[in-house]
């Protein structure tokens with residue numbers, strides 16, 4: 001039985017580079033399809049395609065992303081896959097980002113106009129991020145912090161990330177980081193964010209079908225999460241964002257943190 005044939009099993013991958021030819025994701029349709037097959041077999045039912053958008057370098061146009069997403073969905077249907085893809089982007093935090101978002105030049109998650117996946121520069125500063133996020137919220141868009149476990153400056157100043165979480169900016173961690181594929185420091189950081197309830201979303205950040213696969217189901221067992229805790233991280237919170245409700249930090253009203261259901 002395939003994983004996603006189990007009743008009640010559903011996974012949404014909110015961060016995945018699956019559109020071909022746009023960034024360091026798949027180079028062609030064959031590779032994109034190979035990624036889709038892996039995700040489908042892993043239980044993923046919906047992928048948000050999030051190609052890199054760096055306004056200081058290259059940023060695919062929303063029209064291009066929408067068009068490639070439609071083509072990919074056609075390919076998936078032709079090949080009998082139930083998995084579907086919606087458009088989005090992973091935007092680098094740069095000075096002109098707020099204006100570009102306002103002008104519709106950067107796609108929000110699911111093209112819904114509500115949440116924007118934001119990647120910080122490697123040498124970024126928490127204060128810069130806080131100001132940028134505040135300005136994004138002023139124009140009606142809430143930033144989702146991509147792979148928060150990977151930034152040195154958050155590891156050295158964990159209070160800054162707590163402050164962002166307190167402001168209800170959703171925080172995403174990568175499945176590969178949780179599984180130790182980026183080394184023990186990043187694994188410890190990622191697991192800590194989940195266990196403290198700061199990170200409310202797990203996504204694959206998949207780039208290919210070899211060493212950065214679009215899969216995340218292994219996280220449930222590796223972290224000894226209950227089925228419910230995993231479902232929050234990989235389905236309910238991503239779905240809440242795509243439905244344009246308040247961010248997951250605001251919707252987890254039970255006060256129960258994602259890691260609390262561990263057994």
Ligand SMILES: [Fe+2]
Pocket residue numbers: 015016017090205
């Ligand atoms: Fe990414």
